[in-house]
Amino acid sequence: MRTAAVFLDRDGVINLDPSYINDPADMIIYPFAAEAIRNFNNLNLKVIVVTNQSGIARGMITTSQLQDIHQKMIADLAKEDAYIDKIYYSPYHINGKIKPYNIQHEDRKPDIGLFNKACQDFNLDPSTSFMIGDRKSDMIFAHRAHLIPILVLTGDGKNDYIDNKFFRHSEYAPRYIAQDILAASWLIEKLFKD
Numbered sequence: 001m002r003t004a005a006v007f008l009d010r011d012g013v014i015n016l017d018p019s020y021i022n023d024p025a026d027m028i029i030y031p032f033a034a035e036a037i038r039n040f041n042n043l044n045l046k047v048i049v050v051t052n053q054s055g056i057a058r059g060m061i062t063t064s065q066l067q068d069i070h071q072k073m074i075a076d077l078a079k080e081d082a083y084i085d086k087i088y089y090s091p092y093h094i095n096g097k098i099k100p101y102n103i104q105h106e107d108r109k110p111d112i113g114l115f116n117k118a119c120q121d122f123n124l125d126p127s128t129s130f131m132i133g134d135r136k137s138d139m140i141f142a143h144r145a146h147l148i149p150i151l152v153l154t155g156d157g158k159n160d161y162i163d164n165k166f167f168r169h170s171e172y173a174p175r176y177i178a179q180d181i182l183a184a185s186w187l188i189e190k191l192f193k194d
Helices: 033-042 063-078 113-121 136-145 157-162 181-193
Strands: 005-008 046-052 086-090 130-133 148-152 176-178
Touching (some): 033 046, 046 113, 136 148, 148 157
Parallel strands (some): 148 176
């Protein structure tokens, strides 16, 4: 039997986005994020983070620093009984300076390499799975992967949607808009119960 999942962008969805976090001390989770992720856990959804981390290609962060940041995020969520099943990240950017990451790569959203990896690791059903993000690239990723796209207005969500008329009326527009990840979790809970 195939499994439903919720894919989450990281910066601007789970945590504040000061841009290019390279110190675990700067990984500040939104106060409502743990409750939202716990709601997903309680719905038996796989919780999968898919995040572009081009700071690696740009030489602004190392993979080791990124692992430390993710360990802090996981530990902070665990304190509130919330857990993530897996984190996938893309270190690539074609304008980067660090080899071998300075290439165009299918793992960089909006391409769906990270989605394909998750499908290999978990037997996922895209038609009953969601993507929650704060950027146009997350919504394109959702459409390409046939996930249900939910845009949150935290992070870059407001600017990328409300102030972008082209995006609002494009084929990549979100199916739902939520104030934040917690409101998105309530929406998904309602959809599962209906």
